[in-house]
Structure formats: structure tokens, C-alpha cells
Amino acid sequence: MPLQNRVDPFGHIHAVSARGMFMGNRGGCFHRDDRTLKPTHWANRQWITCRLEFKGRKRELMAPGLYTELFFLDEATALAAGHRPCYECRRADAKAFREALMARDVFTEPPLVGQLNDGIAGEVQARLKERRAPPTGDAAHLPDGAMFSNGETAWLKLDAAAHRWSFEGYGSCRSLPEGPVVVLTPAMSLEALRGGYRPALHPSVSPPAG
Known part of the structure; x- marks a missing residue:
């Protein structure tokens, strides 16, 4: 049976076999030793999107006590689900995302990671807790x-x-x-898109007819 580690654009996590173009996490461990998820599907607001491969690192998925690995069809999916580019394995993309926000005057100086986390993951967490309806x-x-x-x-x-x-x-x-x-x-990620950030899209995207 596939693990429950695949994220949809609503921010919900499912058990399906397909993996997608990106992995990521939600700030730490929220799975049990048997690799099933705890009731709250995040550890904090540090929701990031990572490369599938980085410096040859190998991991056992959902190892006891370590962070819960998640997977996304593509970056547009990850952004919709409340994740942002990782500053370690995707540093150039993270900087481009930050600069796009500054181009839209969301920030007048480079934002702190906590500001991004609160604005992006914070919005989706409020939706998942049913404290805020999506706009x-x-x-x-x-x-x-x-x-x-x-x-x-x-x-x-x-x-x-x-x-x-x-x-x-x-x-x-x-x-x-x-x-x-x-x-x-989320609103902050929309502003990054308006500011010129271009997410990596799954190759199945078809061009408009004509």
C-alpha cells in the first residue's frame, strides 16, 4: 500500500502511488512509527518544496522521529498547498520567489523566512483548521x-x-x-506569481488549442 504522503492543491495529503516532480515537508515529523499520519498534518509553519535529488542524499521515507516527506505533482501544486521553495536545495528559486514579492511591494526589504511561513503556510493552515474560508x-x-x-x-x-x-x-x-x-x-504566493516568479510545471500541461 502506498504511504499517505502525496499532497493535492487543497493542502490535503493522500495515499496514492504517483510521486510527482517535487518533494517537501511541513517542518518536521507528524507521522507515527508505523508511518501513518498523526491527526495534525504539519509540525510547524515551515512548509517547503524541495528537489527530489540533492547532493546524493538518500533517505528512508518516514523514518521514525525524522521529518515527514511529502510529494507534489509540480510546483504549482505545492504553491497552492501552502509550500514555498526551500532555501537549501532550491536556493536560486527561493531567492527568485523573494525578489518577486519585493517587485510587488509586498516587502520593501528581503523578508525573513518566518514572514514567508506565516503568510503562506499560515493561510493554508487556517483553511485546513476551518478557521478561514479560501477567497x-x-x-x-x-x-x-x-x-x-x-x-x-x-x-x-x-x-x-x-x-x-x-x-x-x-x-x-x-x-x-x-x-x-x-x-x-495563497495570497502571498499569488503576488510572487504576479511579480514574475515562474513555477516548474508538470510536462502534461497541454497548450491551448489553436
């Missing part, structure tokens, strides 16, 4: 790389089209829906 908005006004939902399905906004998300990849693109949608990508 709604117009899909056409979202930046490329943002994710939204119009029900139980998550969609990627790219090139003025909507791409249906799944654990295995994206389906064919469709026209953007009219009317309000539920915006999944």
Missing part, C-alpha cells in the same frame, strides 16, 4: 501558475485557459470559467 475571485484575473477550484476539482490557470489537475498530471485545457471561483493559491 473567491475571477479566474481570468489570476496570474499564470495559480490554481483554483469550482467544486471538488482543482484547475491550473495558464495561458488564459484552465487545465484540470490530477495526481497523474493535467487533463486537456478548457476555457476559463465565468463567475467567481475558489482561489487555492
Whole structure:
């Protein structure tokens, strides 16, 4: 049976066999010795997105007492779920993310890691605790790389089209829906996308017809 370690754009963690392009963690260990998850699915607000390989490091997944490894289809999924680029294994991307936020005047000087964690993971934690409803908005006004939902399905906004998300990849693109949608990508990450940050997308993303 697959481990419960695959994250969807809503921030929920599932047991599926597909792994995706990125791994990450939520600040520490929140699994039991039998590798099942504890009731709270994070250790703190340090939610990061990491490379699958870095300096030849090898790990046993969900080793007792060590951090709980998570996996994402791609970076757009990880951003929607409340994760940010890791400053160790993805330092260049983390700096680009920070600079994109400064370009949008979210910060006037380089933000501290804690400020990013509180703004990004903090928003998604509040949703998962049902203390805050996700915002709604117009899909056409979202930046490329943002994710939204119009029900139980998550969609990627790219090139003025909507791409249906799944654990295995994206389906064919469709026209953007009219009317309000539920915006999944946290507000601070949306600003980074508007400021020029370009997340790595799964190769299953199809170009718009024509």
C-alpha cells in the first residue's frame, strides 16, 4: 500500500502511488512509527518544496522521529498547498520567489523566512483548521501558475485557459470559467506569481488549442 504522503492543491495529503516532480515537508515529523499520519498534518509553519535529488542524499521515507516527506505533482501544486521553495536545495528559486514579492511591494526589504511561513503556510493552515474560508475571485484575473477550484476539482490557470489537475498530471485545457471561483493559491504566493516568479510545471500541461 502506498504511504499517505502525496499532497493535492487543497493542502490535503493522500495515499496514492504517483510521486510527482517535487518533494517537501511541513517542518518536521507528524507521522507515527508505523508511518501513518498523526491527526495534525504539519509540525510547524515551515512548509517547503524541495528537489527530489540533492547532493546524493538518500533517505528512508518516514523514518521514525525524522521529518515527514511529502510529494507534489509540480510546483504549482505545492504553491497552492501552502509550500514555498526551500532555501537549501532550491536556493536560486527561493531567492527568485523573494525578489518577486519585493517587485510587488509586498516587502520593501528581503523578508525573513518566518514572514514567508506565516503568510503562506499560515493561510493554508487556517483553511485546513476551518478557521478561514479560501477567497473567491475571477479566474481570468489570476496570474499564470495559480490554481483554483469550482467544486471538488482543482484547475491550473495558464495561458488564459484552465487545465484540470490530477495526481497523474493535467487533463486537456478548457476555457476559463465565468463567475467567481475558489482561489487555492495563497495570497502571498499569488503576488510572487504576479511579480514574475515562474513555477516548474508538470510536462502534461497541454497548450491551448489553436
